Amino acid sequence: MANIHINIGSNRNRRENLSKAIYAIKVMFENTVFSKVYESRAFGFKGDNFYNVGINATTNLIIAEVVNILHDIEENLGRDREASKFSSRSIDLDLTLYDSVIDQNYNLPRDDILKYNFVLMPLAELNPNLVHPQQHQTYTQLRATMSGLKSYNIDILNTE
Numbered sequence: 125m126a127n128i129h130i131n132i133g134s135n136r137n138r139r140e141n142l143s144k145a146i147y148a149i150k151v152m153f154e155n156t157v158f159s160k161v162y163e164s165r166a167f168g169f170k171g172d173n174f175y176n177v178g179i180n181a182t183t184n185l186i187i188a189e190v191v192n193i194l195h196d197i198e199e200n201l202g203r204d205r206e207a208s209k210f211s212s213r214s215i216d217l218d219l220t221l222y223d224s225v226i227d228q229n230y231n232l233p234r235d236d237i238l239k240y241n242f243v244l245m246p247l248a249e250l251n252p253n254l255v256h257p258q259q260h261q262t263y264t265q266l267r268a269t270m271s272g273l274k275s276y277n278i279d280i281l282n283t284e
């Protein structure tokens with residue numbers, strides 16, 4: 125069984141898209157635990173604010189299978205593959221950790237963890253004492269180096 129962490133982001137129909145993505149992730153993976161909802165300005169372009177959520181889960185699937193599932197969920201939720209990285213998006217699902225695996229092909233651990241507070245904050249909320257495989261610091265220690273973010277307890281599965 126591998127422990128995985130996924131970051132979800134959306135700045136279009138945020139509640140509906142997050143709710144649908146969370147439902148799909150609950151179906152596909154085991155022992156899913158969700159962070160609060162973190163709100164932040166769109167990074168890299170002018171657009172509506174994002175909601176980001178972190179998810180811990182366990183799985184017997186290999187990395188490629190996990191990434192394929194996330195890709196399929198994105199497709200089902202109408203993710204526009206042609207749009208540039210820095211543009212509004214219905215949904216973005218990134219595998220950020222797969223145990224302590226370091227794998228450049230899958231960008232694991234995802235470099236976004238160290239770049240963006242909207243990735244690190246939910247990860248640190250769920251895994252305060254876990255150690256980053258390359259930085260050898262806990263996510264709580266890493267979080268201390270970044271500015272905080274507003275977070276909400278939104279019952280996302282029951283709000284459309």
Ligand SMILES: Nc1ncnc2c1ncn2[C@@H]1O[C@H](COP(=O)(O)OP(=O)(O)OP(=O)(O)O)[C@@H](O)[C@H]1O
Pocket residue numbers: 191192194195209216217218219220229230231232234
């Ligand atoms: N760790 C990973 N998490 C999610 N997708 C990955 C990962 N590694 C490879 N991929 C594959 O690469 C494709 C592009 O994903 P990636 O998240 O790297 O780019 P992007 O979605 O355009 O950028 P961003 O997620 O930063 O907006 C995905 O559709 C997926 O098939």
Ligand SMILES: Nc1nc2c(c(=O)[nH]1)N=C(CO)CN2
Pocket residue numbers: 132133134164165166167168174176209210211216242
């Ligand atoms: N706040 C925020 N900004 C972003 C995000 C995101 O998830 N949150 N994702 C992006 C492309 O993946 C670009 N900009």
